[in-house]
Amino acid sequence: MTDVAHQNTETNNSVHDLVMGAGENQFLTFVLEQEEYAVDILRVQEIRGWESVTRIPNTPEYIRGVLNLRGAIVPIVDLRMRFNMKSIEYGVTTVIVVLKVMKEDGSGSRTMGIVVDGVSEVYSVPESEIKEAPDFGTKVRTEFIKGLATIDDKMVIIIDIDKMLNSDELAVVDSVSESTGQIKE
Amino acid sequence: MTKVLAVDDSASMRQMVSFTLKGAGYDVVEAKDGVEALGIAKTTSFNLVITDVNMPNMDGISLIRELRTLPDYKFIPMLMLTTESGTDKKTEGKAAGATGWIVKPFNPDQLLATIKRVIG
Amino acid sequence: MSIDLTQFQQTFFEESLEGLDDMEANLLQLEVGAVDNEQINSIFRAAHSIKGGSATFGFEQIAGFTHVLETLLDEMREGKRDVTSDSVDVLLQSVDILRSMINAIQHESTYDEERAAVIQSRLEIMLQDGMSPATVIPATHGVADVSHAGLGWNISFTPHASMMQTGNDTVRILRELEEFGELNTVVDTNNIPDFDDYIPENSYLSWQLELRTDANKSTIDDVFAWVEDECELTITPIVDIDTIGAVSSPQSESEPATNTDIKPSLTVAQTRESKAKSTKTTETASIRVGIDKVDALINMVGELVITQSMLNQFAEREEVTAAQIEQLKNGLGQLERNTRELQESVMSIRMLPISFIFSRFPRMVHDLSSKLGKQIELIMTGEGTELDKTVMEKIGDPLVHLVRNAIDHGVESPEERAEKGKSAVGKVNLNAYHQGGNIVIEIIDDGAGLDKNRLLNKAREKGLVREDDILSEEQIYQLIFTPGFSTAEIVSDVSGRGVGMDVVNKNIISLGGSIDIESKLEIGTTFRVRLPLTLAILDGQTVKVGDEVYIIPLVSIRESIQIKQDMVRQVGGDMEVFKLRDEYLPIIRLHQVFEIERAVEEFENGLLVVVEGSGRRVGLFVDELLGQQQVVIKSLDTNFKKMAGISGATILGDGSVAIIIDIPGMVNLASIQNRDVKRAIA
Numbered sequence: 006m007t008d009v010a011h012q013n014t015e016t017n018n019s020v021h022d023l024v025m026g027a028g029e030n031q032f033l034t035f036v037l038e039q040e041e042y043a044v045d046i047l048r049v050q051e052i053r054g055w056e057s058v059t060r061i062p063n064t065p066e067y068i069r070g071v072l073n074l075r076g077a078i079v080p081i082v083d084l085r086m087r088f089n090m091k092s093i094e095y096g097v098t099t100v101i102v103v104l105k106v107m108k109e110d111g112s113g114s115r116t117m118g119i120v121v122d123g124v125s126e127v128y129s130v131p132e133s134e135i136k137e138a139p140d141f142g143t144k145v146r147t148e149f150i151k152g153l154a155t156i157d158d159k160m161v162i163i164i165d166i167d168k169m170l171n172s173d174e175l176a177v178v179d180s181v182s183e184s185t186g187q188i189k190e
Numbered sequence: 191m192t193k194v195l196a197v198d199d200s201a202s203m204r205q206m207v208s209f210t211l212k213g214a215g216y217d218v219v220e221a222k223d224g225v226e227a228l229g230i231a232k233t234t235s236f237n238l239v240i241t242d243v244n245m246p247n248m249d250g251i252s253l254i255r256e257l258r259t260l261p262d263y264k265f266i267p268m269l270m271l272t273t274e275s276g277t278d279k280k281t282e283g284k285a286a287g288a289t290g291w292i293v294k295p296f297n298p299d300q301l302l303a304t305i306k307r308v309i310g
Numbered sequence: 311m312s313i314d315l316t317q318f319q320q321t322f323f324e325e326s327l328e329g330l331d332d333m334e335a336n337l338l339q340l341e342v343g344a345v346d347n348e349q350i351n352s353i354f355r356a357a358h359s360i361k362g363g364s365a366t367f368g369f370e371q372i373a374g375f376t377h378v379l380e381t382l383l384d385e386m387r388e389g390k391r392d393v394t395s396d397s398v399d400v401l402l403q404s405v406d407i408l409r410s411m412i413n414a415i416q417h418e419s420t421y422d423e424e425r426a427a428v429i430q431s432r433l434e435i436m437l438q439d440g441m442s443p444a445t446v447i448p449a450t451h452g453v454a455d456v457s458h459a460g461l462g463w464n465i466s467f468t469p470h471a472s473m474m475q476t477g478n479d480t481v482r483i484l485r486e487l488e489e490f491g492e493l494n495t496v497v498d499t500n501n502i503p504d505f506d507d508y509i510p511e512n513s514y515l516s517w518q519l520e521l522r523t524d525a526n527k528s529t530i531d532d533v534f535a536w537v538e539d540e541c542e543l544t545i546t547p548i549v550d551i552d553t554i555g556a557v558s559s560p561q562s563e564s565e566p567a568t569n570t571d572i573k574p575s576l577t578v579a580q581t582r583e584s585k586a587k588s589t590k591t592t593e594t595a596s597i598r599v600g601i602d603k604v605d606a607l608i609n610m611v612g613e614l615v616i617t618q619s620m621l622n623q624f625a626e627r628e629e630v631t632a633a634q635i636e637q638l639k640n641g642l643g644q645l646e647r648n649t650r651e652l653q654e655s656v657m658s659i660r661m662l663p664i665s666f667i668f669s670r671f672p673r674m675v676h677d678l679s680s681k682l683g684k685q686i687e688l689i690m691t692g693e694g695t696e697l698d699k700t701v702m703e704k705i706g707d708p709l710v711h712l713v714r715n716a717i718d719h720g721v722e723s724p725e726e727r728a729e730k731g732k733s734a735v736g737k738v739n740l741n742a743y744h745q746g747g748n749i750v751i752e753i754i755d756d757g758a759g760l761d762k763n764r765l766l767n768k769a770r771e772k773g774l775v776r777e778d779d780i781l782s783e784e785q786i787y788q789l790i791f792t793p794g795f796s797t798a799e800i801v802s803d804v805s806g807r808g809v810g811m812d813v814v815n816k817n818i819i820s821l822g823g824s825i826d827i828e829s830k831l832e833i834g835t836t837f838r839v840r841l842p843l844t845l846a847i848l849d850g851q852t853v854k855v856g857d858e859v860y861i862i863p864l865v866s867i868r869e870s871i872q873i874k875q876d877m878v879r880q881v882g883g884d885m886e887v888f889k890l891r892d893e894y895l896p897i898i899r900l901h902q903v904f905e906i907e908r909a910v911e912e913f914e915n916g917l918l919v920v921v922e923g924s925g926r927r928v929g930l931f932v933d934e935l936l937g938q939q940q941v942v943i944k945s946l947d948t949n950f951k952k953m954a955g956i957s958g959a960t961i962l963g964d965g966s967v968a969i970i971i972d973i974p975g976m977v978n979l980a981s982i983q984n985r986d987v988k989r990a991i992a
Contacts (some may be wrong), residue, residue, distance in 0.1 A: 059967040060858060061946075061953060062904030071950070071959060071967050078959045078967055080950040115949040200359045203366065210313055244358050244851035258475070264511070267477035273362060281539070289477030290536030295365030296374070298313040307482060 029131045032154075034161055035102060035121040038090050042121075042145075043128070043163045049182070050103040050116065052124055055095045072118060074103065081118040082170065088145050098123035106170045117170050128161070130154045135163060191217045192309060197227040197253065198271065207240060207271075210298040211305070224248025228256055235296050236278065239268040240292070242256070243279050251279070251286045258287035264286035267308035271296075314369050320596065322363045322414050327409065329356035331669050334405045337398055338672045348740045350393070353401075354383040360408065372411050375426065378433045379404050382711045386436075397436060400767060402673070403429050461548040462491060462523045463530055468516035468542040475511060478537050484517075486533050491523030511966075520548065569751060597699060599659050606655050617641060653940075657844055662701070664694035664742045664751070667706050671713055671740060678717050685724050685735040686717055692742035697749045698844035705751075705820055705841060708814040712753045712837050713738065713813070720757030722837050730832060732756070744843070748823075748865055753837040762786050769795065770778040787827035788925045791815035819974050821845065822863070822957070826925065840865075848943055850960070850970065852936040853919065855900045856909035859968045861941060861960060862930065866973035873913050888918065888929055895920065899931045903955065909933055923974035930976070943970065955979060 032043035033052075049150035058070030058081050058161040069122055071078050081101060081172060108114060138150035149169040154161050191223075194216045198204040198224040208218045220236065221227035225247045231239070239257060241250035248256075250270050257263040272279050280291055292304050332355040336349045357380045364372035379401070385391040398807075407429050410421035465487075469480055496518040503514065521530070530536075530545055591824050621641045624630065630638070668690050679686040679886075697705075721736030728734055739754040760782065769775040770788045781789075789795055793812040818825055821842035842848060842865070849863035871890075878886050878897065886897040897918065901909030910916040910933040918929040943959035946953060957972035 057966075059959070059969065060906075061950075062906070062955070063953065063968065071946070073961045073965055073967050074942075074959065078944045078946060078949060078961075117949060199355070200322075200363055201325050202318045202363050203359075205321055206313075206315065206318045206366065209318070213313065242362075244355050246352065246355065264475060265477055271362075273358070284476065284536070284539055287476050294362045297315070297366070307486060308477065308479075 008161075012135070028082070029129050030135075031127055031129050032161070033124060033165060034126050034128060034156075035100075035124045037084055037088070037122055040086075041125060041159055041161045043130075043161045044102070044104065044166055045163075046127060048105045050105055050165060053101050053103065054100045055101060055120065069120060072101070074116065077116060079103065079116050080119055081120060083120045085120075085122075087169075093122070095120070098125055104166055104170070107167050109167065109171045119170075128154075128156050130156070130163075191215075192218065192238065193217045193236045194238045194240060194305075195219050195221060195231060195234075195236040197221045197224065197239070197245070197250065199223055199242060199245040203242065203271070210236060210301055213290065213298075214302055214305075218304075224250065224253035224256070227253055231257055232260070235262050236266060238305065239263070239266060240271065240272045240305075241268065243283065244261065251288075252282050254283060254301070255286040256287050269304065314375055314430075319367055324596070326360045326363065326412055329359055330405050330409050332356055334402065334667060334673050337402050337405070338676055340393060340398055345387075347387075350383070350387045354380065354387045357383050361411060369390055369411075369415060370481055371426075372408065372415075375404070375407065375411065375430055378430060378437065379408075382433055382437055390625070400429065400432050400436065404433065447773040460524075462521045462525075463519075463527070464546045464548055465519040465521060465530070466517070466542070466544045467519060467534075469513040469537065470540045470542075471509075471512040471514065473513050473537055473540040476485050476537075476540065478540070480515070480517070482514065483533055483537070484519075487519065487521055487530070490525040490529065491521055493517045493522075494520040516542075522548070536945075540804035558839055597660065597662075603655065603659055607652070607659070610648065610652045610655055614652060617644045617648050621645065621702075625885065629933055642690065653847075657698075657847065658696070659700050660700055660844065660846075661696035661847070662695050662702055662972075664702070664749070666702060667709060667743070668740060670710070674710065674713065675717065675738065678714065682718065683723060684717065686721060687735050687737050689737060690737045690741075691739070694741040695744060695749060696843075698846070700845050701821060701841055701843070704817065705839075708817045709839070711811070711814045712839070713740070716755040716757070716837070717836070720759075724757050745840075748840050749843055751839045751841070753839070754834065755836075756834040759831040759835055760787055760827070761831060765789050784827070787829060790827075791825070793916065797928050822848075824923065824925070824974075847940055848970070849938065850936050850941045851919070852901075852962075852968065853917075853930075853932040854934050854936055855904065855932050856906040858904075858906055859936065859962070859966075860900070860904075860932075861968050861970045862919060862921065863957075863970070863973060864938060866923055868920045868922050868927065870919045873918050873929075875913050877913050878913060890920065890927075890929075895927050895929045897929045897931055898979070900971075901931075901933075903976075903979070919976070921973045926977045928977050930971075941968075941970070 031046040033046045033049050034041045034043045036042075056072070058072045060070040061068060067083050069081045070082050070114070071081050073079075077142055083092070099120065100123060101120055102124065103116060103118045105114050106117050135152040135154050138153055145164070149163040149165055152164040154163060192215075194211050196204060196207045196211070196218055197220075198207065199222055204220050204222070207263070208220050209216045216238075219236070221229055221230055223245045224241070227239075227241065228248065241253055243250040254268050254270070257266075257268065268287065270279070270283045270291045271294055272283070272287050272291045273294050283291065289308055290304070292301060296304075333353050336353045340346070340353075342351055357376050361373055361376035361380050364370075364376060383401075384392055384396070386397075391397075407421075407426045411426065414421040467480075467483075472762065473480075481509075484493065484495065498516045498518065499514070501514045502508070503864070508514075527545060527547075534541070534543055534545075534748070537543075557596055595878050621638070624634065624638050624641075627634070670689065672688055675686050675688045716738050717736075719737065722730070722732075724734040727736065737754075737756045739752070741752040741754065743750055765786050766775065766781070766789075769786075769792070770777060772794065774789065774792055774795060775781065790811050791814070793810070795810075815825055818839055821841055822845070823839060826838040826840070827835065828838070829835040848861075849864040851864050851867055853860050853862055872977065873888055873909070881887055886899075887894045888897055900906070901911075913931070916931055916933050917935060918931055919935070920927055920929050941962075943958045946956060946959050955972055955975045956969055957975070958970045960970060961968050962968050
């Protein structure tokens with residue numbers, strides 16, 4: 006991790022650049038356990054304060070439940086729990102970031118929300134500044150990380166939300182309900 | 191504005207006729223059979239009637255015959271939409287008071303050209 | 311002006327398919343009774359409309375096919391041809407062909423061109439064999455028109471007195487002639503009567519016209535075509551002295567294309583052409599709604615606006631008196647009523663009569679019974695019963711299967727029936743009606759009935775039921791829906807068709823419905839399909855478990871009872887059962903399956919909701935019942951995924967989300983252990 010940070014300090018002046026140019030992406034960053042994570046801003050639909058959700062039975066704990074978002078039923082994932090971090094009481098800065106997630110089979114998108122400690126900023130990062138994630142040393146599973154970027158001497162972890170929110174329990178169609186209606190004698 | 195009464199039991203033909211005429215600046219009222227058309231004709235006056243021949247309830251020829259008995263429709267041009275095999279129908283229609291006919295199938299340009307013949 | 315005709319195609323397809331349905335229905339009735347004129351007429355009219363439309367919108371192969379069909383029907387209509395069962399058969403097959411042609415264009419797929427060609431040639435042969443000579447082929451113009459264009463034409467034109475009364479006008483005709491060249495007119499006014507005798511509506515003039523043009527005679531004929539019977543008309547070529555002997559101009563040019571002849575032939579080239587044309591056709595699902603429904607909607611919106619403006623008054627007031635508060639309450643009540651009514655009528659727009667599905671059965675029964683050598687009388691009642699379009703689209707195939715099944719397995723052969731002392735003609739009754747928020751569709755036959763013992767033995771043989779299992783009558787009947795139960799002995803090729811009764815059952819359950827079976831040996835069988843009227847809303851019972859609120863579909867609830875711990879027996883480990891009358895019901899503690907904390911644990915403090923799904927009952931234990939309300943069903947898998955025991959979610963009045971419980975799913979969860987329960991009790 007230190008290696009990565011070191012590499013990036015050389016170019017950090019040009020990184021912190023809010024003007025969008027060719028090959029640049031804008032990211033919304035948020036905080037989880039003092040670390041900064043980033044998601045593609047184009048995927049962010051809205052940011053709202055925490056409000057109570059309806060629990061869905063028989064789902065992992067990190068799926069907090071579903072929320073009514075202007076008539077749509079939107080599942081909410083607690084990212085701390087998802088990444089096996091220590092849970093904390095939700096406070097005033099706790100927010101839900103509502104994201105558009107592309108389905109893996111390319112059949113469209115769905116809307117999901119993630120609960121994070123708080124949002125921090127919007128950054129522009131040139132494509133060239135995004136480094137590959139190391140396969141160790143982060144609290145987040147490597148497969149969910151799109152890359153790392155250094156912004157103002159801070160390392161920011163860019164999350165691949167499609168991979169993260171489509172993975173295992175969140176996307177697999179439940180086999181029991183598929184067989185609903187068959188007589189199991 | 192020139193008002194046209196378009197009568198056909200087929201919705202697609204009605205739409206086509208109506209769309210074509212509206213596009214050419216005519217005011218079009220649609221009816222799906224002779225009975226409906228007669229009812230409309232008695233309350234509104236038209237400059238031209240275009241009617242299909244074969245329709246349920248009241249066919250186009252009976253409609254023309256009925257309309258000709260109304261004072262308002264004595265000289266109004268009335269055109270029948272007929273098929274090429276309908277020579278009998280043309281004669282029958284003429285006897286009932288039809289001004290002329292348009293042979294199906296026709297395209298919008300032919301329709302407009304024929305209409306111009308009667309109402310310029 | 312150029313107009314894109316493809317925009318009318320969708321309407322054409324819809325009306326043509328409807329026309330074909332009518333045609334088919336009428337054809338089927340023709341066969342049984344004597345020939346009714348109005349029936350033949352409407353059959354003809356359907357073919358006629360399809361021909362006209364297809365020719366107009368450029369579907370030549372359909373136009374070609376219907377042309378032959380129409381000619382044949384025209385002769386039948388005119389009484390020139392008898393209606394035989396053979397001709398009805400060909401006509402019915404023609405309906406099929408046309409349907410497949412339209413579908414092929416609509417979905418850019420192919421149809422059986424070979425079969426179409428066979429049927430078309432059968433129609434053509436029939437036409438030639440007919441009593442009437444060749445069909446009327448118009449020879450109005452274009453026939454051997456040798457009169458070439460020369461200098462022009464001398465026209466003598468004397469309108470009959472009444473010509474103008476058909477809306478024709480001499481001025482119009484003259485103006486048209488002028489377009490072809492140089493027109494010299496000489497008017498003869500000699501026939502104008504004295505003023506006293508003058509009738510302004512009559513035409514008294516006659517004309518001598520000289521038209522210098524290169525237009526040929528048929529072009530001139532066309533101008534007078536509408537009035538040829540209402541005038542004296544002679545048209546002769548202009549002959550100038552100096553051109554005599556120097557004639558010989560090329561062949562007359564072809565006709566203006568006002569009359570495109572339809573060739574009744576099917577060629578590959580034509581098919582391809584029309585496919586290319588149809589690529590522009592985009593299919594958008596549309597729905598035809600009765601004007602009355604639209605009017606009702608408009609009325610309701612009107613009321614809503616009035617209510618809203620009434621309520622608005624209160625917003626402007628600084629202070630409100632007690633009387634005004636009363637008024638405000640009334641207004642809110644009215645608003646609630648308006649909203650509910652509006653919701654109902656918006657929903658009703660999606661509602662269509664079940665005749666949309668029923669109408670295909672006469673044909674199917676006709677074909678199937680003749681194939682199986684059975685005599686069947688099909689009786690349909692309640693065709694006007696409405697249900698949601700989406701439900702309708704999904705229920706067609708299961709119903710077809712059930713009707714096939716009734717004919718194939720239910721009704722016996724005429725011989726067998728005679729032996730049993732039954733009438734040779736078997737009855738299949740299709741009946742639809744509303745019951746609560748459901749539509750019930752019954753398929754009743756008066757056939758052999760289901761043999762309980764045979765079903766049970768079969769199931770035991772197949773290992774679907776254990777030797778010592780005890781099943782209720784209803785449960786035995788439900789066995790026929792078990793996957794793998796249908797065998798050659800039970801389902802023949804007619805009913806088979808690759809789908810079994812298990813698929814039928816599954817499809818109906820997936821729509822939130824159920825199938826009940828009643829049967830009496832030698833008397834007959836009734837399949838009763840129960841379906842929600844719509845998939846969009848549902849009557850729900852809200853229940854509380856811990857801090858959570860759930861919704862149970864009202865249709866699944868049989869009763870709610872309070873029970874005591876000592877009425878509950880513990881069997882097979884942790885399975886609890888409760889004896890309700892003569893039946894043991896497994897109990898599902900909702901707080902357990904859904905892992906809800908802080909819920910009521912003691913039976914005395916909660917409530918047991920007896921629900922039924924897939925023909926089985928279970929007791930759902932909940933904390934308390936809240937209220938009943940209509941809820942809009944939202945799918946959980948739009949943004950998430952399907953979950954066992956959950957059929958969807960809805961949004962409550964306070965904006966929060968409530969989960970809707972999937973009763974059949976829940977019952978099936980319980981039934982895994984169900985068998986062990988029964989054994990323990992027995």
